[in-house]
Amino acid sequence: MAIEEGWHTVEDGRKLYTKTWKTEGPAKARLVFIHGFSDHCNTYNSFFPTLASKGIEVYTFDQRGWGRSVLKPSEKGHTGPTTRVLDDITSFLKTVIPCPIPLFLMGHSMGGGEVLCYAATGPAEIRKHIRGYLLESPFVDFSPDSKPSFVTVFFGRLAGKILPHRQLVNKLDVKLITRNPAVQKQFEEDDLCHDTGTLEGLAGMLDRTGDLCGGRVKIGEGAGEGGVTRIWIAHGDKDGITNYSASKALAGRIEAKDKEFKTYEGYFHRLHDEPPPENERFMNDVASWILARSVDPVKVDGGKAKL
Template structure:
């Protein structure tokens, strides 16, 4: 039996919606999850329920500007700059970190835009000792490190948007990803098209921050730091992803993660963007994520590196 709990957290003067999926019994591990663009945490229900059934407690929140954290139209996509995005994530993760060796280990995972955010946080110098070193492992699902060829934006449009963003940072702009590019499952495609919480709206400031984070990762300017604070990394991507680019993720993993002692790249052949919702095959993804987390929960964590 899985227990679901809704709530809220006050971060930076704003109330953000939270939800947890808890095992029926003591948790073996905790997973803090960061969702993607125009997304919300409730869309991962099947995935999180499968993890909770294996003893992994999952905690997530609708990020500033997204999902049920939007209270009025002006809130849509109002994420703030990257510094705000990282501070929000850190503020949500920190209360879940273990207070003693007896507490279950904590893992952090991000999908798509959230994957790029999680990787940026894990590599940020300011958070190494206070947060990164206290997280047992980091997981990335289809992280946004580069656009797929199908989603590559027009360079002139990006340039004009950046100029306008300096004058009107909160100006809202629609960017809708075709639902059929996200999943091979027709039922999931329909649910995305009908989901009123997926508003596909960003601000010029937020979209610029999104592009800047991805570009910094793609250029290798943001990478795990020497010293081993980021101990374990699992990166996953579908080879047929039509939204974020498989090749960008693989290149980053091969060229930029050498400082991580325990690392793995998992390619899902022919899968689309939402590995957690790509049809019946997604049960394999659930199992892979659960196996990776649980393998790092028993005994001395350092002994598994």
């Protein structure tokens, strides 16, 4: 397996840190991955190497405001509004298309919410290259264990319009992220997981969840390659960060023949970082779903929805 690091410059001149996990032999598929809140692409431990070992190249980047894409403290959490977030995803996707092998787009947590919005509203000329979408614990709504009060949300959105670049620390409880003590320790000690958002960025994230949970984001049959939507959503029913039930309800509203909502009983938020062998089951499921759709699309378009 070869690992490559680099930088991608988006349209406004901002440089984003990138990392790629390539296969040893010819790749069967390519996956672009979008990370979550207070996260970066180097926290995914064995997940990306496992996919690469199974023939799936992984292309990812630290989103604006996160990880190594932050070059000074004032940039922490400075993601910009949703339009900027989705434009950054488009800009990165342009670096891997046209793709000689099937291309998939996946997001975790906040990144999962972004990918759902992208499947619904991303540029058609980009989405036509995407064979399928995968969501891991997508941020459709807060888990009851983490949900802020209505007053906090209301005044947060209001303040975001007045002081968009004001930074606010919103620390995640590592004990809700995973049952794996080693990963909990990893997050506690990682300075790049800074838990800092701007009011503008946090307001955008709240607006996205409101639209996703409220049914205003509509994903139909024509969201991907060949005018077909192929989508797989995975969620642990003990997730204390994002809302399992809201995620399942959203899956039920998606109008696609090839869709699946998969429940991981007893799993927490980072399915790929749960204690082994539970994490291995999830990683194998991701690879199997991708590889099953990395053949002639005609053979998979008739797949039955599984909910």
